[in-house]
Amino acid sequence: MNRSFSLAWVCLALVACDKKEAPSADAAKPSATVEASAAPAVVAAAPPVVDVGTLPVEEDFEADAEKELTVANLGTKLDELDKEISAPPP
Numbered sequence: 001m002n003r004s005f006s007l008a009w010v011c012l013a014l015v016a017c018d019k020k021e022a023p024s025a026d027a028a029k030p031s032a033t034v035e036a037s038a039a040p041a042v043v044a045a046a047p048p049v050v051d052v053g054t055l056p057v058e059e060d061f062e063a064d065a066e067k068e069l070t071v072a073n074l075g076t077k078l079d080e081l082d083k084e085i086s087a088p089p090p
Helices: 002-018 058-068 074-086
Strands: none
Touching: none
16 A cells, blocks of 8 residues: 555656646746745655564464463453454554
């Protein structure tokens, strides 16, 4: 979504910069105020580099899960996870 949003801004900036207007009568008059130039160029952020080898995977959590989960506390742990998932974000 960020990529399409950035692309939309770049296209909008290009269209705005490409637009040429005929000089008006007011443009010939000297002005005491300095008008701002065109909007600053939109710089697209480069996607972050992610080392896939360092991402945690299911196998990384299996040993901990086998220690924490038992038949006796499975229902309690499921209730805790359900509350955590359904809680509103902070």
